[in-house]
Amino acid sequence: MKFDTIGKPRRRVDGRAKATGQLRFADDLALPRMLHCKLLRSPHPHAQIESIDVSRAEKHPGVHLVLTGEQFPIPYGIMPVAQDEHALARERVRFVGDPVAAVVATDEQTAGAALGLIEVKYRPLATIASPEEALATPEPRIHDYGEQGNIHRNQSYEFGDVDQALAKSDHVFEDLFFYEGNTHLAMEQQASLASIEGDGKLLIQTSTQNPHYLHRQLARVLQMPAAHIRVIATPNGGGFGGKCDPGNHEFVVCKAALILGRPVKICLNREEVFYQHRGRHPVLMKFRTGVTKDGRLTAMHLQTLLDGGAYGSHGPASTFYTGVLTPVTYELPRFKFEACRTFTNKPACGPKRGHGTPQPRFGQEVQLDKIAEKLGLDPAELRLNMVTKADSLTASWLHIGSTGLAECIRKVVEMSGWKDKHRKLPPGRGVGLACSTYMCGAGVSIYWNKLPHSGVQLLLDRSGQVTVYCGATELGQGSDDVLAALIAEALGIDPSFIRCVTGDTATTPIDLGSYSSRVTIMMGNAALQAAGRVREQLAAAAAEQLDTLPERVRFSQGRVYAAEDPNKAMSFVEAVALAEGKFGTLGAVGSYSPPKAPGRYKGAGVGPSPAYSFSACVVETEVDPATGWITVPKIWIAHDIGQAINPVLARGQVIGGVYMGLGEALMEEQVFRRLPAKLSGALVHRTPSLLEYKSLTSLDMPEVEVALIEDPDPNCPYGAKEVGQGPLLPVMPALANAVFDAVGVRIDEVPITPDKVLHALEKKAKGEAPRVGPESFPAVPYPAPIFVLPPWEDGDGNEVKKNDASAVV
Amino acid sequence: MSAVPDRVHMTLRVNGEDLPVSFAPYKTLLEVLREDLNLTGTKHGCELGECGACAVLVDGEPLLSCLELAVECEGREIQTVEGLARGNELHPLQAAFADVGGSQCGYCTSGMLMTAKALLEREPAPSRERIKEAIAGNLCRCTGYQQIWESIEQAARVMREERE
Ligand code: FES
Numbered sequence: 001m002k003f004d005t006i007g008k009p010r011r012r013v014d015g016r017a018k019a020t021g022q023l024r025f026a027d028d029l030a031l032p033r034m035l036h037c038k039l040l041r042s043p044h045p046h047a048q049i050e051s052i053d054v055s056r057a058e059k060h061p062g063v064h065l066v067l068t069g070e071q072f073p074i075p076y077g078i079m080p081v082a083q084d085e086h087a088l089a090r091e092r093v094r095f096v097g098d099p100v101a102a103v104v105a106t107d108e109q110t111a112g113a114a115l116g117l118i119e120v121k122y123r124p125l126a127t128i129a130s131p132e133e134a135l136a137t138p139e140p141r142i143h144d145y146g147e148q149g150n151i152h153r154n155q156s157y158e159f160g161d162v163d164q165a166l167a168k169s170d171h172v173f174e175d176l177f178f179y180e181g182n183t184h185l186a187m188e189q190q191a192s193l194a195s196i197e198g199d200g201k202l203l204i205q206t207s208t209q210n211p212h213y214l215h216r217q218l219a220r221v222l223q224m225p226a227a228h229i230r231v232i233a234t235p236n237g238g239g240f241g242g243k244c245d246p247g248n249h250e251f252v253v254c255k256a257a258l259i260l261g262r263p264v265k266i267c268l269n270r271e272e273v274f275y276q277h278r279g280r281h282p283v284l285m286k287f288r289t290g291v292t293k294d295g296r297l298t299a300m301h302l303q304t305l306l307d308g309g310a311y312g313s314h315g316p317a318s319t320f321y322t323g324v325l326t327p328v329t330y331e332l333p334r335f336k337f338e339a340c341r342t343f344t345n346k347p348a349c350g351p352k353r354g355h356g357t358p359q360p361r362f363g364q365e366v367q368l369d370k371i372a373e374k375l376g377l378d379p380a381e382l383r384l385n386m387v388t389k390a391d392s393l394t395a396s397w398l399h400i401g402s403t404g405l406a407e408c409i410r411k412v413v414e415m416s417g418w419k420d421k422h423r424k425l426p427p428g429r430g431v432g433l434a435c436s437t438y439m440c441g442a443g444v445s446i447y448w449n450k451l452p453h454s455g456v457q458l459l460l461d462r463s464g465q466v467t468v469y470c471g472a473t474e475l476g477q478g479s480d481d482v483l484a485a486l487i488a489e490a491l492g493i494d495p496s497f498i499r500c501v502t503g504d505t506a507t508t509p510i511d512l513g514s515y516s517s518r519v520t521i522m523m524g525n526a527a528l529q530a531a532g533r534v535r536e537q538l539a540a541a542a543a544e545q546l547d548t549l550p551e552r553v554r555f556s557q558g559r560v561y562a563a564e565d566p567n568k569a570m571s572f573v574e575a576v577a578l579a580e581g582k583f584g585t586l587g588a589v590g591s592y593s594p595p596k597a598p599g600r601y602k603g604a605g606v607g608p609s610p611a612y613s614f615s616a617c618v619v620e621t622e623v624d625p626a627t628g629w630i631t632v633p634k635i636w637i638a639h640d641i642g643q644a645i646n647p648v649l650a651r652g653q654v655i656g657g658v659y660m661g662l663g664e665a666l667m668e669e670q671v672f673r674r675l676p677a678k679l680s681g682a683l684v685h686r687t688p689s690l691l692e693y694k695s696l697t698s699l700d701m702p703e704v705e706v707a708l709i710e711d712p713d714p715n716c717p718y719g720a721k722e723v724g725q726g727p728l729l730p731v732m733p734a735l736a737n738a739v740f741d742a743v744g745v746r747i748d749e750v751p752i753t754p755d756k757v758l759h760a761l762e763k764k765a766k767g768e769a770p771r772v773g774p775e776s777f778p779a780v781p782y783p784a785p786i787f788v789l790p791p792w793e794d795g796d797g798n799e800v801k802k803n804d805a806s807a808v809v
Numbered sequence: 810m811s812a813v814p815d816r817v818h819m820t821l822r823v824n825g826e827d828l829p830v831s832f833a834p835y836k837t838l839l840e841v842l843r844e845d846l847n848l849t850g851t852k853h854g855c856e857l858g859e860c861g862a863c864a865v866l867v868d869g870e871p872l873l874s875c876l877e878l879a880v881e882c883e884g885r886e887i888q889t890v891e892g893l894a895r896g897n898e899l900h901p902l903q904a905a906f907a908d909v910g911g912s913q914c915g916y917c918t919s920g921m922l923m924t925a926k927a928l929l930e931r932e933p934a935p936s937r938e939r940i941k942e943a944i945a946g947n948l949c950r951c952t953g954y955q956q957i958w959e960s961i962e963q964a965a966r967v968m969r970e971e972r973e
């Protein structure tokens with residue numbers, strides 16, 4: 001297919017505004033009579049609030065309002081099953097940094113000073129610092145809901161009899177892995193400005209990825225009709241999942257603006273952003289994987305244990321995601337997956353780029369490297385021989401549409417010179433390979449409903465201007481550019497003739513938000529439906545004038561012409577005017593809902609997607625045996641994108657994903673320590689600053705060579721699949737595998753730091769197992785599994801009784 | 810001890826213009842630019858000198874505006890992203906960042922642009938290594954830096970051609 005716009009490198013539609021500093025982020029906004037808000041946060045990881053005295057703060061000059069949990073009786077949470085947060089804590093604080101009170105004052109300085117005048121009496125409670133402690137300490141409960149004790153979620157699925165298959169396997173590999181938590185670290189700190197508009201309605205302009213979900217939660221917490229609230233998602237200075245959850249501060253400034261009738265702004269400082277968190281869950285994993293002697297998988301039993309932090313957040317989904325995408329890359333006849341999420345007294349974990357899937361992907365791909373090593377196979381060949389097929393089902397009933405995984409592997413092997421390097425480089429140097437997959441949007445919304453996942457509205461007039469409205473939000477990923485490009489292509493005009501109005505609940509149709517890599521596919525399909533409807537009107541009007549049939553009217557390069565004779569033509573602007581004359585004011589809407597998934601068991605809603613992207617990556621390393629220091633000279637990655645819409649942005653997403661993955665692999669960690677007893681013994685964040693939370697700088701970043709594999713997916717707009725999250729996933733295991741190739745030690749833990757490498761090398765020198773990683777997996781009281789037969793064992797996608805099923809097999 | 814005044818009044822020279830402004834004396838240059846002069850193109854990611862998002866040029870040198878008191882800046886030549894374009898035409902660095910992926914979310918962009926401008930004024934043809942070093946104090950969470958290096962290289966080429 002030949003395109004005018006799609007697939008051509010082009011300045012992004014918001015490029016100019018970004019390069020001139022004209023783009024207005026939330027903290028760049030100011031309004032007359034604006035007041036400033038600051039939050040008082042708990043110094044205790046777990047405590048009962050006995051009393052709060054705000055009287056001195058209220059009397060402080062310049063203070064307009066002090067709020068506490070009293071004003072927020074109604075809880076919220078991003079997921080309907082986890083409504084466990086209050087904008088300001090009532091009765092209980094659950095981590096160091098939990099917001100307790102808020103001061104609104106003439107400026108930040110005054111608000112900050114008044115925070116010090118609030119007197120809170122706490123009664124400290126026992127602190128739970130890890131999932132192991134959570135399992136061992138059912139009381140005190142951090143929340144009075146959940147499965148039991150301090151277990152938030154606990155689940156088990158079995159697709160075919162896994163023990164039976166493992167018993168029949170030539171080899172069974174059992175491996176433990178640990179993936180440390182880390183955070184998004186978006187450069188923009190969350191900011192919000194709440195005000196009352198002239199019509200008396202509440203407006204919040206805020207850094208959020210999901211204005212629609214925030215809108216619903218605000219209506220609930222503030223007990224107002226949603227129609228009286230307007231949420232504008234300002235352009236986000238990076239999101240990566242960190243601005244998906246509604247934030248305490250958003251409710252607080254809205255409440256304050258409603259009480260005071262004045263604009264109220266807040267901008268979290270960097271330390272507070274670490275407390276807001278919602279980042280990568282620390283996950284302990286156990287894989288038992290059966291293989292044949294020629295290296296094909298027979299079955300896998302995966303167990304995960306998640307450290308959820310103090311609140312539910314997206315946790316119920318995160319828990320699923322530590323397993324549901326595991327069977328998508330390689331043919332896996334049977335699969336058992338048990339997962340448990342615990343509460344701990346730390347900032348809540350949630351969705352970060354790859355949401356729950358990087359952790360098991362790390363384990364799975366490192367284990368495959370061990371399998372290849374043991375069986376004497378090439379890790380690339382091992383994978384190529386068992387990639388899942390297009391239009392197939394997994395044991396867990398996920399439908400895979402298109403796949404370019406084999407092509408990705410072949411490409412990355414070729415680009416990197418893999419065959420001349422793997423097991424062939426001199427000691428201290430190595431290469432590692434890993435693959436991955438990601439969803440193009442979740443098949444099911446966060447709250448259950450039958451409504452469209454994305455809506456787009458188009459407005460055209462005789463000026464030739466096309467305005468497109470959509471609730472999607474710009475995080476930097478380029479959603480406005482995708483929107484403009486798709487409409488431009490469909491109408492045969494330049495993207496510069498399109499004006500995007502996005503992320504505003506008052507003026508744009510609902511889009512669920514910028515998460516789960518759903519925007520290009522869902523917004524895109526809605527946009528193409530709307531554009532198709534408008535095009536029909538334009539074609540009908542133009543056909544009369546061009547003396548041809550409507551279906552023979554073509555749109556390209558700002559012209560509308562007859563297919564049989566391109567000289568029979570008019571400008572796009574003329575065609576719009578004709579159509580406006582014929583039909584009246586021109587506009588159309590489009591919407592999109594994902595196809596229904598084949599799985600019918602309880603829980604089958606998490607994992608299905610209209611399409612899956614695939615990636616393969618090779619990382620090269622140099623490891624200094626004296627210091628354990630890891631240098632990465634180069635990374636090669638091939639990503640199956642279906643079709644790149646703007647290759648500049650697509651490549652940027654791939655490299656940005658690789659960067660973030662490499663940071664997680666080498667250094668990023670959100671970790672905690674206990675203060676000495678004489679200082680309170682509290683569990684505190686070890687590094688809540690940009691300086692100490694290590695991330696890659698320009699000097700640390702290797703060159704990345706990117707190949708975009710384009711095989712258009714029929715479910716996607718012009719075939720375009722996701723690229724925002726997938727390319728992060730293979731980097732961590734590829735790095736771990738490269739370290740093994742370089743110095744023969746296994747670091748079964750992320751991040752892979754010099755001290756761990758040195759420790760493993762010491763063990764190797766002593767003749768011990770050359771490995772650093774978790775040594776044991778605690779006894780987790782997983783429930784009896786929901787048993788489902790895989791499609792190839794006569795299953796129908798429903799749960800069955802395991803014993804009956806075994807009889808069938 | 811003499812009393813600290815509530816506000817000071819002075820004239821700051823920003824992007825070639827003399828701007829009279831009064832502000833609380835504890836305010837940083839970042840705060841005065843953003844809050845008192847309404848020049849919000851300069852961003853902040855930490856206000857502790859750790860991220861480079863707030864970089865501006867003072868007397869031609871990159872400076873973290875979150876660490877500089879505005880009262881120290883009287884009589885100095887301050888340049889911000891707002892002054893970069895030539896009339897309505899983008900500076901080659903701005904054009905390159907917009908065209909070749911140097912700006913994703915755009916939040917680090919102003920700091921990157923100003924830092925890069927100082928580099929290219931000193932060194933019209935920097936090597937990639939020099940570019941990497943020059944922006945080592947500017948964190949970017951989106952791009953993985955590569956398209957930023959490429960943007961600076963492209964701008965350097967354009968600027969060299971312009972000079973010829
Ligand atoms: S805001 Fe100045 S260095 Fe971060």
Ligand code: FES
Pocket residue numbers: 187237238476911912913914915916917918948949950951952
């Ligand atoms: S473009 Fe987003 S932080 Fe650099």
